Each structure stands twice: as structure tokens, then as C-alpha cells.
Amino acid sequence: MTEDIPFKRKIRSFVRRSGRMTASQKRGLEELWPLFGIEFRDSILDFTTVFGRAAPTNIEIGFGMAENLIAVAKARPDENFIGIEVHDPGIGNALNQIEEFNLSNIRVIKHDAVEVLKRQISPHSLNSVCIFFPDPWHKNKHQKRRLINAEFADLLATKIKKDGHIYLATDWQDYAEQMLNVLNNNSHFNNLSEHNAYCERIEFRSLTKFEKRGQRLGHGVWELIFQRT
Template sequence: MTEAQQRDYENLSAKWCIPFSQNHLNYSDILGNTENVIIEIGFGMGQATALIAEENPGTNYIGIEVHRPGVGRLLGEIQRKNLSNLFIIEHDAVEVLEAMIPDNSVQGFHIFFPDPWPKKKHHKRRLIKRPFTDMLCTKLSRFGYIHMATDWQPYAQFALEELNLTAGLKNKYTGFAETNRQRPQTKFELKGKNAGRDIFELVFEKKDGNGI
């Protein structure tokens, strides 16, 4: 961690970090309102996360990340931008969803440029696969969405297949989604573009009770 990240972590984490617990979150108690909740899994250094929260003050955001320098960096961004709609949980995302996130309560999940684990022997470590996608679906509210972006085509195809096979989800598009121009560019996205890789996006929505 840089000195600034360490300072911001020490000074701001008590205010903006939600401690991990085995109890479901009561959003209104923590966030102070009943607006929609969007969860970003693995926000890296958090620049794009802070921009999205700044541009959408009427929506609540919770970022989940285990990389402490990134947590410190995003805490600094929250203070500099005077954000009141963005909180952080510094813990493993799977455990957070299992223990803390109520079913049918999340308007959307953002998963931007997760580790592709390119070697075949490491594919089991990929985040976007069943049964994790089943749990994401369970946590989504009616018509909630999952938005994933990656610069690794094999992972994009793998995720597309896993999401297509997830009961309760439907692809908003016939295949990969159109590029979302409103999504801020992340450091990992720029790195992929500079390496000559294309960007692939997926947007899946939760079906209603009639399977539509």
C-alpha cells in the first residue's frame, strides 16, 4: 500500500467499510434509504466504481474486494468525491453473498474484468461459473441484472455458456452485449486494449415468476 492508501484505510474504513458478519444486511440501517442496491464484485483500485457512484447518486453501491490497497484507494475516492452512496465490504465475495446478502434484494451485479485464470487447470477458480451464478440469480430482485465485462475471449465464451445454463436468468441479447459506453473504462480494460484484445460484455436479467 502507498502511504496515502494506508492513511485513507486507517482513517476512513470505520465509516465506509461494512464488517463481515454472519447476519443479513439491513440495507436501510446501513445506507440510510431504501433505494436500489448494486453490488460490484472485485472493484480493483476502484476508480470506475467511484465514477459510477458519483454519476448515479440515487442508487446505492456496495463494492466487495479483498485487495487492501484497492480498498484504501477507493476510500480516498469516496472522501474526495464526497460520496454518500458507496460502501465497501473487505472480504471474500462468495462468503459475503452467502452470509450477508438477502435473497431477492440486489438490483444488479457488476463484475468488470475478473481474473480470467487462463490456464485450463485453473478454470475451476473462475468466478463466473455455476453454482456461483445460481447464487447470484437468487440474490437478484425481480428483473435484476448481471453485467460482466472481460478482455479474455475464452473466459467470455465460458461465462456466456455458464450464464445460459443458469436457471432463472435470461440473456438480454442474443449473444454478447453491446459495448456499454456509459461504463467507465477500468485500468484492466485499458491494459487489455493496449495489448490488442477485444472487450466482451454480458448482460443477463432475472426472469419473472412466470419464467419470462
Template structure:
């Protein structure tokens, strides 16, 4: 098995080479990760599901910039979700909105395998998935100014103050999201960690090309299209809060 650091270095080199060929300025090499790959090994059953479904649902970082109508075979509103976990919520959204198309991005192979299995069981054709780092997918694969929505639900809050810099919601990330959203598209975040909600609010309120859909400095009620997860339902019973934020790109 290759050393993960070597794999990351090769992947970053591929991203930079691809961008150079397209005449783009290479993205800076990432030195701070906003995630830790947990449970990367798949069971035999998960691997079987992954292999059986990847040909239809999988998208490859190495294939570079995609075209949404070419991927889905139609013109539609496209929703991007980063960090979908085990995929049940994203599959439910895709099932409930057949007129839209969905692309999930997740670094954990077992979660990707589970999402594809659920999508196949539901007979869904309006969902695709990357098993890669979202930053690299956004830089090299997603069309600019084209997605209708970008979703980030319950990202790792990195509770310790010394780790706050690892939180994915930072000013640069907000601008990267804006780059893949079309005008009028929205960036929807949710967290169950209040200090992180406050951090998200502070970052987003400082962005000049977004407006808060709930009003300046306000959190948004959970919209009907975001399904309640089992984790969230349990938290509600225990009196835990959940904070949604929705920002429209100007």
C-alpha cells in the same frame, strides 16, 4: 501474524455458525479459491487512508445480514460489484448515479483503501465496501432478492486449462448471484479474455432463471454506465477485445 489458513478456517466457521443461527443450511467449506490475494500489505499512506475512512464506508462480515435502507438511510436501487480493483471505476459509477447506492466487495486491502479515499475526496455518501471474500459476504451479509444489479468486471481469467475450475463464474456462483438479485435485476459481466467470455456465455446460457439481454448466445455492447478503464483504453489501442454480458433475472 496468524497463519492465513487458520484465519480462513475461523472465518468459514463464523459463516457456518451465523447461518445455523438464522436457520439456513451452512454453505459448503470452500476448497477452491477464485482469487489470489496479491499486494495484501498496505503502505503507511494506504493504511492511514483505510483507518480514516473505514468507520463510514466499511462493512463488516462479522456483523451478518444487513438492511440496505438502514445502511444508506434511504430506499434505493442497490448495485453490488465484486472485485473492483483500485476502485476508480466503481467510484465513477457512484458519482454519476447519485440516486443509486453501491456496495463493493474486494479482498485486496490496498484497493479498498484507495476506493474509500477516492469516495471521500468526491464527497460520496452512496457507496460502502467489504474487504472480504465475496462468496462469504453473499452467503452471510447480503439481503436475498433485493439488489438491482450485480457487477463482475475483468475477473481473473485463470488462463491455464488446469486452473479453469478456479474461475469465479460457475453454475453455483450464477445461482448465488440470482439469490441476491431481485426479480428483474441484472448480472453484468465483462472480460478481455475471449476464452473466458465464451466460458461465461456457456455457463449463463444454461441457467433457467436468467435471460440474455442481448439475445440468446449474444454478447452485449458496452453500456454507457460502465466506465472505460485505463487498462481497457490501452487494450483498445492495441486492438484487444472486450466482451460484456448482461443477464436479467426472471
């Protein structure tokens, strides 16, 4: 008789939804992926090769419809941006806009950001990581799915370079408190707010469809900035 091999199911911070795509998003995904997409692989990326130049490189995790990713890449042409998302319509949208605005400083990866960071990003190579409105998983039994926890903070600490930044925003107070607690207790990061708590609105952060919806529902927003020591 063969022994049962224990199989540990990964807890992920997302559920893959098929999501309806517009014809344009579909076209973007099909035609532009070969130009601006990076396949997930178990091998470290060389940013200089990927972008054809050496420049500070930033990551946005869960960029949604890419409003912020595109705006920031336009505003900072001297920096590189990698967007990581698993949601096809958003990826199609990002690719279309990269083409429309002729942005050579963005690449997109369609995979779980935790694995991308672990497998494809070299140690202490990132200028910053942005995560805006990560899925809040508000039911108690789902909170283990939240992306930002102590283990993830340790992973970020291994990938962000000295003096680099983490930028976070959420409209879910309980998750904001978890983020604050996790990062205030991580010795590799300093809280850049005045009172070791939340910051004013992150100056470069764009208003997204998701945030607009929150505003209509009267949600507050909590923002955090931490610096790698």
C-alpha cells in the same frame, strides 16, 4: 486414536497479495474504513440501516482500483453501491475517493464476494451485480478458480431481484464463452443481447487501468448483460 476429519479446502477466485500501498491508500484504509467499510459477518445486512435510506442497491465485485465504482456512484446518487474487493491498495483508493467526492451512497466490504453474498445479502434484494474483468485463471489447471461458474450463477439468482441485472465484461475469450454458456443455461436469467450472445459496450462502464492495459496489448473485450426473470 482419533479419526481423521476430512478437511475441504475452499477454492477461491483470488490469491491474497500483500500489494504495495501508497501512503495515501494506507491512510484511507486506516482512517476511512470505520466510516465507509462494512465488516464481514455471518449476518444479513439491512441496506436501509447501512445507507440510512431505502434505495435500489447494487454490488460491484472485484472493483480493482474503484474507477467504475466511484464513477457510477457519482452518476447515480439515488442508488446505493456496495463494492467488494480483497486487494488493500484498491480498497484504500476507493475509500479516499469516497471521501474526496463526498459520496454517501457507497460502502466497501473486504472479503471473498462468494461468502459475502451467501452470508450478508438477503434474498432477492439486489438491483444489479457488476463484475468487470474477473481474474481469468487461464491455465487449465486453474480454471476451477474462475468466479463465474454454474454454482455462482445460482447464487446470484437467489440474491438479485426480479428484473434486476448482471453486467459482465472480460478480455479473455475463453472465459467470455464460459460466462455465456453458464448464464444462457441458467433458467433464472435472460440474455439481453440481440442474438443471445454478447452486447455492445455496457453504457455506464468506465475505462479502468486494467482495461487500458488490455487495449495496449490488443485484447478484445466481451460484454454480457443478463436480466433476472
